Amino acid sequence: MSSVSIIDYGMGNIRSVMNALSEIGTTSELVADPSAVSRFDRVILPGVGAFAQAIARLRESGMKEALDQYVATGKPLLGICLGMQLMCSTSSEDGEHQGLDWIKAKVVRFPDIEGIKVPHMGWNALQFASGDPLFAGLEESGDVYFVHSYYVDCADKKDQVATTEHGIPFASMFRRDNLYGMQFHPEKSQQIGLTLLSNFLKS
């Protein structure tokens, strides 16, 4: 039985995440039933769409509680794109919303800067310090694929393990204990993305 689950709460292109895991030799299961979450050793929380709608779905389905319990066991969880944002304390996307509050961070919109387009969409450089096993096998910079209008502003800058520049520098990856977040789409970021996913599975 596979031990990697991808949370299916009706937000985003989850097929791509499954395909990417399959490419690196890992079978995964889509999990929509909250009671099944505890069976897994790795959880991926994907997501594309609006923050408020996503957090409401996690709450209403009982998935929030199941994920809270899972995270408390210390087993690894990776949030991708909106999934990363949901792990934060609050988001100001269309009003103020409470997140899962596992990472002390605010989700805020990119400021209006001349010549900087929002959404931030396309390939941009991931800057990180090597040494962390999460970046094993990678050079210190490479491009990954982003699509987002809001970014994560970590209260504790030590949590951000990779940054990207789009008018301003922002946290393109965070990590705190068993919690991992990637603002870009590793499943759509070719070899770099597959390597990062593979490193997460080894964490």
Added chain:
Amino acid sequence: MLKKRLIAVLILREGQVVQSVRFKHTNVIHYNPVHAVEAFNKWAVDELVVLNVTRSANSAAQFAEAVASISRHCFVPLAVGGWITDEAYATTLLRSGADKLILNTAFADDTNLVNMLAARHGRQCIIASMDVKLNEGKQTVHVDRGRRDTGIEPLEWAKRAVDNGAGEIFFNSVDHDGARKGYALDVLGRICAAVPVPVIAFGGVFSWDHLVQGISAGAEAVAAANIFHYSEQATRKAKAFLAEAGVSVRQEGRLLT
């Protein structure tokens, strides 16, 4: 800083990759599109566009299956289009692994569908494909695979498309398609200057320099189809040419091991 993108386009007719010349599709290039995708994946392409040009709407289910098999081998963004006439089919394509939807005729006939898809999936998910064609000395936008003249001027069309929810424009010229003389640079440049969303240039590439011309005209991404099938490592060579010409393209981030 965001990189300029190189996009490979697969034109599918009845599930097979075909050549496109002035919107006529006769020569089959690959019987199985997955073979082409596997090559592009290795060859540094930044994004894939897959278009269904089959004449009959009955091809929709077969196309969705092709999208599903392509997506299993595609680890870059995947945009798909052709015969998207209702919300259910759009959802099927997204569930099959597509990241973006390309709509063309709907921007003329069913803007409600476009509005609804943009609201539901976000503007970044919606690409307006526009085909311009010279008719009695005047460029106008054509829909229905280039067969129906809307009589609308390209700039006006592009602005309306953005108002209706397009997050990107996929620009093509029927006259330049397969004509090997490069993009329709004049119209392309005017559209790039007039709309706030990224423009993807397509139609007519026969040399790597044509790609550079597209970027110089203001396109955020340059696309080609036929030329990428003619040689080994084609997209990788195209990227190297762009980089050499000073265009900022994606770093593949060589693996250390």
